[in-house]
Amino acid sequence: MAILEVKNIRKSFGNIEVLKGIDFSLEEGQVLSIIGSSGSGKTTLLRCLNFLETPDAGEIIVKGETLFNSADPTTKSESQIRQKRLHFGLVFQSFNLFPQYTALENVLLAPKLTGKNNLEGRAKELFEQIGLADRMNNYPHQLSGGQQQRVAIARALILQPDILCFDEPTSALDPELTGEVLKVIRKLSESNMTMIIVTHEMEFARDVASHVIFMDGGEICEQGEPKELFANPKKERTRQFLAHY
Amino acid sequence: MELILRQLPIVINALNEGFVQTLKLFSITLLGAFPLGLLIAFGSLSRIRLISFVTKFIIWIIRGTPLMIQLLIVYYFPGLVLHKPIWGGGESGRFLAASIAFIINYSCYFSEIYRGGIQSVPVGQQEAGLVLGMTKWQIFTHVTLLQMIKRIVPPISNEIITLVKDTALARIIALQEVIWAGQAFMKGSHGISGAIWPLFFTAFYYLVFNGIVTVMLAWFERKLDYFR
Ligand SMILES: Nc1ncnc2c1ncn2[C@@H]1O[C@H](COP(=O)(O)OP(=O)(O)OP(=O)(O)O)[C@@H](O)[C@H]1O
Numbered sequence A: 001m002a003i004l005e006v007k008n009i010r011k012s013f014g015n016i017e018v019l020k021g022i023d024f025s026l027e028e029g030q031v032l033s034i035i036g037s038s039g040s041g042k043t044t045l046l047r048c049l050n051f052l053e054t055p056d057a058g059e060i061i062v063k064g065e066t067l068f069n070s071a072d073p074t075t076k077s078e079s080q081i082r083q084k085r086l087h088f089g090l091v092f093q094s095f096n097l098f099p100q101y102t103a104l105e106n107v108l109l110a111p112k113l114t115g116k117n118n119l120e121g122r123a124k125e126l127f128e129q130i131g132l133a134d135r136m137n138n139y140p141h142q143l144s145g146g147q148q149q150r151v152a153i154a155r156a157l158i159l160q161p162d163i164l165c166f167d168e169p170t171s172a173l174d175p176e177l178t179g180e181v182l183k184v185i186r187k188l189s190e191s192n193m194t195m196i197i198v199t200h201e202m203e204f205a206r207d208v209a210s211h212v213i214f215m216d217g218g219e220i221c222e223q224g225e226p227k228e229l230f231a232n233p234k235k236e237r238t239r240q241f242l243a244h245y
Numbered sequence B: 001m002e003l004i005l006r007q008l009p010i011v012i013n014a015l016n017e018g019f020v021q022t023l024k025l026f027s028i029t030l031l032g033a034f035p036l037g038l039l040i041a042f043g044s045l046s047r048i049r050l051i052s053f054v055t056k057f058i059i060w061i062i063r064g065t066p067l068m069i070q071l072l073i074v075y076y077f078p079g080l081v082l083h084k085p086i087w088g089g090g091e092s093g094r095f096l097a098a099s100i101a102f103i104i105n106y107s108c109y110f111s112e113i114y115r116g117g118i119q120s121v122p123v124g125q126q127e128a129g130l131v132l133g134m135t136k137w138q139i140f141t142h143v144t145l146l147q148m149i150k151r152i153v154p155p156i157s158n159e160i161i162t163l164v165k166d167t168a169l170a171r172i173i174a175l176q177e178v179i180w181a182g183q184a185f186m187k188g189s190h191g192i193s194g195a196i197w198p199l200f201f202t203a204f205y206y207l208v209f210n211g212i213v214t215v216m217l218a219w220f221e222r223k224l225d226y227f228r
């Protein structure tokens, strides 16, 4: 059974339709890469999955449980959403670490507030995993962008989401810092973490993803195996887009 | 000069007494206006149009008129309408009326500073909190609040230093604060009359107190230097 099913997600801002009916599904342990030109709706799609935007139509189903159904208003209440969004984690392009807390406190804040204590040990393991065991007690402004992004990944992981989403995790980084972040994501894929990665790093998408979706104008234009899609795009739009890389 | 030296202990005593009243008004205004200002800031940020409109209207009135007039209105208006004084005649009644006028006035000024502070925290902070499953209130108290405080310390410091001097306005309803006590020596008080120097001398109180306040605020600002 699919871990995630997305059905006919639609979203408009004012009278601009940004998502025009998105359907896809994801198996456990799969890594989905979403590519597409600027303004095609990739961020909006991730924000819908994480309940930062409410879709106008559609369904989001995780492990058979309907988290969102536009036809069922009970799935839209705030307290419900707070529980349900924890199926997803989101790593932002701009990290969004909390500046007044150390890296370790950033990772532990949400679990503490939601009553999950005694995660210090787990947090330290995560810092080992992201290669920042010696920087746990630094404040965000004392860390490089790449280090901050790795902390943001740990902060998402400690809540054990079923699906971890990344919105261009390396776009705000200097080129020499992207590698360390991509390495962490690559390791996660090897440990069978289910992930959705919006990225402009085509090479990385080809290597790490098990499935690629090319979005264009709010729709899925083409999808498939990364090697196939990158080597033999079927649609003209995909070809044009890939020609830029 | 000899005369002044003889008058000095008496004057200092009286001015000290007046300054206690000044300090009380200063403290109670801060104590009241800090939280009330936050409430008003939430009001002006409310997504419910009516609430934000009414709040902004009130802020406009309060910031658009002199505090001195507000003091007079709070002190005299209820009596004119109800035909009996509600504050009682004495010093405690005047203090209560002055406190209310000052708290209302200063919370409106604070609220605008708070609003700017809240709005200057990037939305990404709130979104990060939401995605991590925090409630809006948890996000405000554990994420936004301290970042907001850090940003508003300089403008709030300005207001606090202005407040120290604004307390003198309470003299208009005869609150016996330090300037009132100094002025009393002109007409006659504690056996001294026709002396104007005690009034000038009150400036020294404000100066010293503002010095202390400035040092404390700078210390607080430095305390928040540990993050950006
Ligand atoms: N809150 C909003 N209000 C109005 N329009 C919005 C809002 N958010 C996004 N849009 C619009 O929706 C469209 C899709 O935006 P989105 O951010 O999802 O694109 P994207 O694929 O992530 O682009 P990029 O590669 O530049 O990040 C854009 O035209 C954008 O201007």
Ligand SMILES: [Mg+2]
Residues within 6 Å of the ligand: A042, A043, A044, A167
């Ligand atoms: Mg985007």
